[in-house]
Amino acid sequence: MMHLNLLRLGACRVPSRLMSTKSTSVEINDKTGVAILSMCRPPVNSQNVQFLRDLKSSIYEIENNKSRGLILTSANSNVFSAGLDILEMYNADKEQLGTLWTELQNVWIALYGSGLPTAAAINGHAPAGGCLLATACEYRAMLPNCVIGLNETQLGIIAPKWLMSGYQNILPQRLAERALTQGRLFTTEEALKAGLIDEIVNSKEEALEKCLNFIGTFAKVNPLARSLTKLQFRAANIKEFEKIRQKDVEDFVSLASRPEVQKVMGDYLENLKKKSKK
Numbered sequence: 001m002m003h004l005n006l007l008r009l010g011a012c013r014v015p016s017r018l019m020s021t022k023s024t025s026v027e028i029n030d031k032t033g034v035a036i037l038s039m040c041r042p043p044v045n046s047q048n049v050q051f052l053r054d055l056k057s058s059i060y061e062i063e064n065n066k067s068r069g070l071i072l073t074s075a076n077s078n079v080f081s082a083g084l085d086i087l088e089m090y091n092a093d094k095e096q097l098g099t100l101w102t103e104l105q106n107v108w109i110a111l112y113g114s115g116l117p118t119a120a121a122i123n124g125h126a127p128a129g130g131c132l133l134a135t136a137c138e139y140r141a142m143l144p145n146c147v148i149g150l151n152e153t154q155l156g157i158i159a160p161k162w163l164m165s166g167y168q169n170i171l172p173q174r175l176a177e178r179a180l181t182q183g184r185l186f187t188t189e190e191a192l193k194a195g196l197i198d199e200i201v202n203s204k205e206e207a208l209e210k211c212l213n214f215i216g217t218f219a220k221v222n223p224l225a226r227s228l229t230k231l232q233f234r235a236a237n238i239k240e241f242e243k244i245r246q247k248d249v250e251d252f253v254s255l256a257s258r259p260e261v262q263k264v265m266g267d268y269l270e271n272l273k274k275k276s277k278k
């Protein structure tokens, strides 16, 4: 399609508007109306309270600006998002833990419940909370040699049901159950085979182009009809989430503040740091 060719990033001459927060930047192409939301919290886009708040406000801003679609990507060259910021969970008091979890819930519901067409250009690793964001979208294009998945059981923790919703929407039940119980991180190639991602791409530019093509498939569909149809598919998960939302925060705080869980976090952090020094 002609207009999509115009959108090859880098070669793009179409005027665009920019909005940004401390850890996100949004570029809305005036011709297509599609917004590219980039996560930019170096080094790994780990999700702390401020980052999650920025992400939430960018998602709502895109939605309120009547954009035609939202593409989520990372400004980091090899990590899409490393999930929750473990530094912000380790040695944190109950109030801080509650705030972090509430903000994660807020971002998830903003993205999962968005009426816009949403796509993820996964230009790096996407474990745990990174996978949560990618699977809240409707379409995924991913670079080779990366990993994606919900690895919570590998860390000895349990992902609540809402956190698995995106996964369960995409994967057949049998495969989702196996992957979640194994805490499996899929390589890009395995993710394609399983259906967890839609395409493998060779560059971030190609990922963005594929996402634009996906959003372009709705060009002739009435946006309200599209949006309401999408939300009908997601309504049961959203309703179930809304019912347990507060209790879910309490459960997380109670679990994450246990001394043995704090110990696991501390050891995990230390291993991450040792690995990064190698």
Ligand SMILES: CCCCCCCCCCCC/C=C/CC(=O)SCCNC(=O)CCNC(=O)[C@H](O)C(C)(C)COP(=O)(O)OP(=O)(O)OC[C@H]1O[C@@H](n2cnc3c(N)ncnc32)[C@H](O)[C@@H]1OP(=O)(O)O
Residues within 6 Å of the ligand: 043, 044, 046, 047, 078, 079, 081, 082, 083, 084, 085, 086, 087, 089, 125, 127, 128, 129, 130, 151, 152, 155, 157, 158, 159, 160, 252, 255, 256, 261, 264, 265, 268, 269, 272, 273, 274, 275, 276, 277
């Ligand atoms: C252990 C967690 C326990 C939690 C218990 C909670 C109990 C309640 C649970 C209820 C549900 C829980 C749901 C959780 C959702 C989550 O998202 S938990 C987070 C899980 N995330 C991960 O396991 C990813 C860890 N990171 C990596 O595997 C790698 O960093 C990477 C593959 C993403 C990238 O690799 P690479 O490019 O080689 O970078 P590194 O050198 O590893 O890292 C650079 C730098 O970043 C620090 N870092 C990495 N990830 C995190 C993180 N998630 N939080 C904070 N910091 C992180 C890493 O330590 C390095 O720092 P330094 O340079 O050494 O300072």
